[in-house]
Amino acid sequence: MTAHSRRKFRREGEERRRQDLIEATLDCVAERGLPGATVRAIAQRAGVTAGLIRHYFPGKEELLQAAYAEIVGRMTEQAKAALAMEGAGPRRRLATFLAANLGPPVVDTRVFSLWAGFIGRAHADPALSVAHREGYLDFRDEVEALVAEVLEAEGRAAGKTQLRRHAIAINAIIDGLWIEGCLAGDIFEPGELADIGIATVEALLELDLREEEKT
Amino acid sequence: MTAHSRRKFRREGEERRRQDLIEATLDCVAERGLPGATVRAIAQRAGVTAGLIRHYFPGKEELLQAAYAEIVGRMTEQAKAALAMEGAGPRRRLATFLAANLGPPVVDTRVFSLWAGFIGRAHADPALSVAHREGYLDFRDEVEALVAEVLEAEGRAAGKTQLRRHAIAINAIIDGLWIEGCLAGDIFEPGELADIGIATVEALLELDLREEEKT
DNA sequence: ACGCTACTTATACACTTGCATAACAACGCC
DNA sequence: GGCGTTGTTATGCAAGTGTATAAGTAGCGT
Numbered sequence: 001m002t003a004h005s006r007r008k009f010r011r012e013g014e015e016r017r018r019q020d021l022i023e024a025t026l027d028c029v030a031e032r033g034l035p036g037a038t039v040r041a042i043a044q045r046a047g048v049t050a051g052l053i054r055h056y057f058p059g060k061e062e063l064l065q066a067a068y069a070e071i072v073g074r075m076t077e078q079a080k081a082a083l084a085m086e087g088a089g090p091r092r093r094l095a096t097f098l099a100a101n102l103g104p105p106v107v108d109t110r111v112f113s114l115w116a117g118f119i120g121r122a123h124a125d126p127a128l129s130v131a132h133r134e135g136y137l138d139f140r141d142e143v144e145a146l147v148a149e150v151l152e153a154e155g156r157a158a159g160k161t162q163l164r165r166h167a168i169a170i171n172a173i174i175d176g177l178w179i180e181g182c183l184a185g186d187i188f189e190p191g192e193l194a195d196i197g198i199a200t201v202e203a204l205l206e207l208d209l210r211e212e213e214k215t
Numbered sequence: 216m217t218a219h220s221r222r223k224f225r226r227e228g229e230e231r232r233r234q235d236l237i238e239a240t241l242d243c244v245a246e247r248g249l250p251g252a253t254v255r256a257i258a259q260r261a262g263v264t265a266g267l268i269r270h271y272f273p274g275k276e277e278l279l280q281a282a283y284a285e286i287v288g289r290m291t292e293q294a295k296a297a298l299a300m301e302g303a304g305p306r307r308r309l310a311t312f313l314a315a316n317l318g319p320p321v322v323d324t325r326v327f328s329l330w331a332g333f334i335g336r337a338h339a340d341p342a343l344s345v346a347h348r349e350g351y352l353d354f355r356d357e358v359e360a361l362v363a364e365v366l367e368a369e370g371r372a373a374g375k376t377q378l379r380r381h382a383i384a385i386n387a388i389i390d391g392l393w394i395e396g397c398l399a400g401d402i403f404e405p406g407e408l409a410d411i412g413i414a415t416v417e418a419l420l421e422l423d424l425r426e427e428e429k430t
Numbered sequence: 431a432c433g434c435t436a437c438t439t440a441t442a443c444a445c446t447t448g449c450a451t452a453a454c455a456a457c458g459c460c
Numbered sequence: 461g462g463c464g465t466t467g468t469t470a471t472g473c474a475a476g477t478g479t480a481t482a483a484g485t486a487g488c489g490t
Contacts, residue, residue: 006469006470008455008456011455012467033336039448040447051471052467054449120248121250124246132398136395172411172412173384175394176392179394183351196383221483221485222438223485225486232437253476264438264439266479267437269479269480270436270437274479275479
């Protein structure tokens with residue numbers, strides 16, 4: 001009778017393990033969808049046993065939320081970086097913002113899979129629903145502010161409702177192109193989505209975002 | 216000892232039962248998300264017992280696919296109706312097509328919830344993935360054909376790549392606005408999304424879709 | 431009215447899930 | 461180097477899942 005020898009293991013720092021578990025969760029969701037992200041599958045991918053998850057997170061729900069927060073963080077990080085370009089003029093910042101949201105690492109099947117999984121349960125889970133609405137409105141507000149700056153610098157003041165509609169439309173363009181890129185990225189040339197997005201916004205606002213800016 | 220009396224039931228026609236089960240599935244998905252659509256929950260909502268499902272469908276998977284097909288059918292039905300307007304000119308048909316995709320019953324939380332649930336598992340399930348890609352390309356081809364007609368009628372021939380990019384952009388606008396409407400329909404006025412969509416496409420194509428057409 | 435068919439119910443089963451708990455061992459400290 | 465702390469494993473459990481199967485009965489043909 002073979003006495004089952006207990007598995008060897010190493011102790012990792014708390015921060016490291018948490019990050020590993022989150023990354024393993026993202027991998028599982030990306031490969032097998034949200035229902036495929038079971039505690040056992042996540043643990044196996046992280047190289048630990050299932051029970052350990054509950055040593056770092058109150059429950060599976062919290063781990064998923066942490067993973068979702070991680071993804072959202074990475075996405076907004078790119079967008080924020082584009083917005084923070086204080087040196088450039090408004091038009092160039094808008095173009096950079098669009099390009100940042102329509103290329104890697106924002107356009108990615110893993111990101112999309114997690115997004116779809118959470119969004120699908122959004123209106124079943126009220127907490128998730130409001131979190132998402134807030135994220136959406138925040139994003140749209142940023143777009144609206146950016147558009148306002150651009151038009152103002154152009155000497156073309158726009159009314160509140162017009163500004164709102166522009167923000168809604170641009171947000172839709174970003175979302176739509178993002179989804180197309182995530183679902184079928186292989187049928188687009190690299191940078192093509194960003195080009196299309198910028199060109200469409202240019203047509204919408206009736207100006208050239210790539211032209212050299214005049215101080 | 217109370218002898219459990221067997222539950223009363225009525226026999227329904229095959230078509231009726233199948234439709235009821237599909238409708239019950241849609242309700243469950245809409246209210247509790249895809250994971251909430253268990254065979255027992257579906258059966259309860261349909262007013263039958265769980266075992267009956269397997270009398271009309273080989274398994275749960277097939278029932279879900281039938282429900283998904285039902286939703287897709289209802290969505291494309293609207294779009295096709297707009298396309299079939301042979302009497303009207305190309306510009307009016309494009310506007311109608313846009314409006315049809317950006318209002319009820321296409322813009323609906325139930326539809327979206329089911330869409331999100333399926334799309335989330337899309338790249339885990341190859342069969343689902345190709346089905347979706349085909350649906351997307353079909354839809355985009357329709358958009359492209361419509362745009363081609365409009366530009367042609369205007370005497371503005373466009374190159375193949377330009378046509379393709381227009382179709383991608385318009386498709387993105389539809390998708391993006393559709394999502395916004397489904398997720399937060401209450402913050403938009405009725406018809407506002409359609410207005411924004413049409414206005415954005417007008418800007419993109421540099422023409423007026425609502426102006427009276429000249430024969 | 432009676433049987434037959436197949437639609438419907440009821441029960442059971444194998445499996446998976448998240449979670450609880452106890453045994454264990456790796457690492458730091460003295 | 462021994463020891464305690466606690467990160468980690470191993471095992472078990474109750475609940476829920478889809479599915480299989482047998483029993484029952486509603487409604488139709490005759």
